[in-house]
Amino acid sequence: MPRLSSVAAAPAPASAADTASRPKGEPQPAERFALAVDKSPIDGLGVFAAESIPARRKIGEMRGEIVPVREARRRIEGRRRIHVVEVTDKTAIDATKSDCALRHVNHSCAPNAVLRIRQGRAEFYAIRDIDPGEEICADYGESHHEGRLRCRCGAPNCKGRL
16 A cells, blocks of 8 residues: 655656666666756655656666564654655654655646656656656655545545545
């Protein structure tokens, strides 16, 4: 069950030349496109496209401390904003102290991105073309709020609660 939340601008992703010169086995950058973190009209901080992002492309992955799910749930107890995604039944990524821009992806009932859990990673993919300046949002689906938090996305099809 994925769980996440909504400071400075994130570093620009590596160019194709940087990727080609990266030693084998070195991890790819967390963000594949230029992103910026700024005040969000939805809630708190949000992550915004700093360049065009084509549909169906990987935007990047949320990185942070890998912790047991039990510890992650203890850490988020009573918090309104969280930066945690459960990636397996036993492990979670806690991006609370991470500088990863994607930890600021806010919820929307009309998302332009999707969160996919793949091989213990929390990856974001564009559902449609995303324009520069547009806030990147995903539908959180089931969250730790369990329907107690009012949704603020403002989408015409808003479900009303998270």
